[in-house]
Amino acid sequence: DAKTTQPTSMDCAEGRAANLPCNHSTISGNEYVYWYRQIHSQGPQYIIHGLKNNETNEMASLIITEDRKSSTLILPHATLRDTAVYYCIVPKRGTYKYIFGTGTRLKVLA
C-alpha cells in the first residue's frame, strides 16, 4: 500500500498561501490522492482529490508532480478558519478504504 509522509506541523500567515506537501513515492499508476482536513472536534472534511492532473476547486488547488510521487495542497489565501490538521490519503490498494497518516497540523497566524 502507498504510504504518505507529511510534515508534522506548519505555520502560515493569514492571507498568504499555505502550501502543504505530501510524499507518496510508492503510489501506483491508478491510485488517487485525496486531501481532507479535520478542524478541532469535528469529523474530517473533504477538500480535493486527483490522479495525475492538477486540480482546483473552490477550496484549494492540488499540484501533483509528473512522476506522481508527491503532491502539494495549496490554500491560496489562508484564513484563521483554515487552522486544522490536513491529511493526505492514498486509499488501501485495490479498495476505497482510507489509511490516515499523522497529517500536518496547520496553524494560520493573525
Next chain:
Amino acid sequence: SAVISQKPSRDICQRGTSLTIQCQVDSQVTMMFWYRQQPGQSLTLIATANQGSEATYESGFVIDKFPISRPNLTFSTLTVSNMSPEDSSIYLCSVDPKGGQHNEQFFGPGTRLTVL
C-alpha cells in the same frame, strides 16, 4: 453529498459495559465505514459495513469487540463491547455515496467516548 448524524455525541461509561453508537445518513449509501480516533491521534479504520453483507474488519479489530449492524442503506450501528479505559476515543462513521467511484467520503461528527 451526504449529511451524517451520530448518536450519542458523547458519553461517559463504566468499564465492563457496552455502548452502541448510531450512524444515520440522509440518503441511501452502499459503503459505510467506522473509524476510531484515539486521543491526540489520527483516524484508524475499524471496519467496512456494506448493506447486505457481513462487516469486514481491519487488522487488530474483531467482531466480538466491535459488532456492527447495517440493517438498511441509511443506518448502521457500532457497539463497543466490554469497554476498558483504552477504548476511550472518538468513533466516527463515514460514507461513500457514489459507491467507490473515486469520489469523496463524508464523515459524521463523531461520538466522543470516555470509559472510566
